[in-house]
Amino acid sequence: MCSPISVASNELARSDLEASQTVALTGTLDDLTCPELLQILNLGRKSGTLLVRSGRREATVHIRNGEVVDAVMGELKAADAVYRVLALASGEFEFSRCTDAMPRTITSSTESLVLEAARRWDEWSQFEDQIGEMNQVLRVCAGATEIIPTLDSIPKAILDLVDARRDIATIVRESGIEPEEALRVVRTLIADHVVEAWSDAQVSWAGQQVHVDPNAECSGLKIVVGVNNADRQLSAEHDPRSPQDPEGQTAEALLAG
Numbered sequence: 001m002c003s004p005i006s007v008a009s010n011e012l013a014r015s016d017l018e019a020s021q022t023v024a025l026t027g028t029l030d031d032l033t034c035p036e037l038l039q040i041l042n043l044g045r046k047s048g049t050l051l052v053r054s055g056r057r058e059a060t061v062h063i064r065n066g067e068v069v070d071a072v073m074g075e076l077k078a079a080d081a082v083y084r085v086l087a088l089a090s091g092e093f094e095f096s097r098c099t100d101a102m103p104r105t106i107t108s109s110t111e112s113l114v115l116e117a118a119r120r121w122d123e124w125s126q127f128e129d130q131i132g133e134m135n136q137v138l139r140v141c142a143g144a145t146e147i148i149p150t151l152d153s154i155p156k157a158i159l160d161l162v163d164a165r166r167d168i169a170t171i172v173r174e175s176g177i178e179p180e181e182a183l184r185v186v187r188t189l190i191a192d193h194v195v196e197a198w199s200d201a202q203v204s205w206a207g208q209q210v211h212v213d214p215n216a217e218c219s220g221l222k223i224v225v226g227v228n229n230a231d232r233q234l235s236a237e238h239d240p241r242s243p244q245d246p247e248g249q250t251a252e253a254l255l256a257g
Contacts, residue, residue: 054091083176134169
């Protein structure tokens with residue numbers, strides 16, 4: 001007969017084992033691309049939740065018996081969210097096993113979703129060669145604050161990729177949206193003064209000429225600029241799309257001045 005202590009120890013060990021088995025697969029998209037990952041889960045007929053993080057973006061993909069049944073990524077849902085996930089080039093993933101019933105909002109098979117994402121990528125590659133504006137870097141306009149909440153889900157999804165570092169080609173490609181539709185949305189956002197072209201610029205800061213490099217390191221919400229051939233750092237409390245100097249003046253205000 002087992003003592004109460006032995007029984008309790010066995011139960012604790014079993015619960016620890018079950019907890020450790022909940023997360024079945026983790027890694028980076030350098031190890032496995034999203035298409036490869038979904039195909040592996042499909043072949044193994046796995047059920048659970050796939051969490052993908054790429055920078056500030058996070059996606060949740062629900063899988064039942066290897067088939068994708070639902071997905072959410074920011075403003076995008078269902079198949080549109082899956083196409084965005086499949087377009088990610090970098091990030092981390094975590095797959096947790098789960099046998100709970102999940103509602104199905106996606107009727108296409110996993111194989112069909114992967115093939116459609118590949119088709120869009122090929123179409124975009126051909127599309128990109130025909131258009132000369134694709135290397136323009138975009139940033140959010142300073143006066144777009146009131147417009148952004150009124151946008152639909154797809155424009156918001158496009159806007160989420162505008163960071164003063166990505167060019168139009170990268171934004172359209174990573175959006176996972178049909179290339180022609182994504183480009184139409186980008187052009188509309190430009191026409192409505194929600195986003196604008198952004199490049200190296202000379203601006204006035206504290207009475208001096210400042211060189212702003214949009215490709216400067218922004219991971220710490222900090223942008224490096226040159227002041228009279230000397231490096232100087234402008235701290236930012238918010239998104240690097242609207243950097244601020246130490247006295248609270250925005251880069252957009254500097255450019256306007």
